[in-house]
Amino acid sequence: MSAETEPQIVALGGGGFWLGESPLLDDYLLEVVARSRPKVCFIGTASGDAESYVRRFYAEYGRRDCRPSHFPLFAKPPAPAREHLLAQDLIYVGGGMTANMLLLWRFHGLDALLREAWESGTVLAGPSAGAICWFEDGVTATIGDRIGPLGDGLRFLPGTFCPHYRDDTERTEAYRELVRSEFPPGIGASNDAAVLFRGLEVADVVGTRDGAGAWRVEGTGESPLETRCLT
Numbered sequence: 001m002s003a004e005t006e007p008q009i010v011a012l013g014g015g016g017f018w019l020g021e022s023p024l025l026d027d028y029l030l031e032v033v034a035r036s037r038p039k040v041c042f043i044g045t046a047s048g049d050a051e052s053y054v055r056r057f058y059a060e061y062g063r064r065d066c067r068p069s070h071f072p073l074f075a076k077p078p079a080p081a082r083e084h085l086l087a088q089d090l091i092y093v094g095g096g097m098t099a100n101m102l103l104l105w106r107f108h109g110l111d112a113l114l115r116e117a118w119e120s121g122t123v124l125a126g127p128s129a130g131a132i133c134w135f136e137d138g139v140t141a142t143i144g145d146r147i148g149p150l151g152d153g154l155r156f157l158p159g160t161f162c163p164h165y166r167d168d169t170e171r172t173e174a175y176r177e178l179v180r181s182e183f184p185p186g187i188g189a190s191n192d193a194a195v196l197f198r199g200l201e202v203a204d205v206v207g208t209r210d211g212a213g214a215w216r217v218e219g220t221g222e223s224p225l226e227t228r229c230l231t
Helices: 024-033 051-061 081-086 098-108 110-119 169-181
Strands: 008-014 039-043 067-070 090-093 123-127 135-141 147-149 157-162 186-189 193-198 201-207 214-218 221-224
Touching: 008 024, 008 157, 008 186, 024 090, 024 123, 024 193, 039 051, 051 067, 081 110, 098 110, 098 135, 110 123, 135 169, 135 186, 147 169, 157 169, 169 186, 169 214, 186 193
Parallel strands: 008 123, 039 067, 039 090, 090 123, 135 157, 157 186
Antiparallel strands: 008 193, 135 147, 186 214, 193 201, 214 221
């Protein structure tokens, strides 16, 4: 990564190939990478490396002008692991159980490898768990589908994050209450929306439908972030 280039993370509130809907968010991720035939690696730890999720990834990115791969932790990952991850232009982390994913990442040292990749210029992205993980904290589903605080994000980005904001009523209200009481302020992003961070600051917010967007959420209330609609 050159001195002029800031590390980038794209936090998706939900959508993209994960839900099999509009491809526009996936188009956007490749635009952020801005390289010819980029290497794109999918990490599906949060879903237990579900085969259906991996197949959807290859179906979507295999038809694009890129070089897709995936990095399983429930089977033998590509070797050598560090070299594979640092060679990627985009690492896409899938949704699922955020806390379980982070436990495995930390055990295997993947958290440190992802930070190294990010600081070296690899774009990190993902929806839901693949967005929450990069922040100090966030709200996630726990046993019994109760919505509660994650408690131990990777802290690549400051503050907190809530996916599916304004689409999932229980999650939205839980996040608002936590920010009012104990959480650092942060960002809530709806389904079909993505927030681009360059360095530690929001650089762009995009959505693929009317009403999709992101909001800065603080103890005193929330305010919308300017959102571009992708067409």
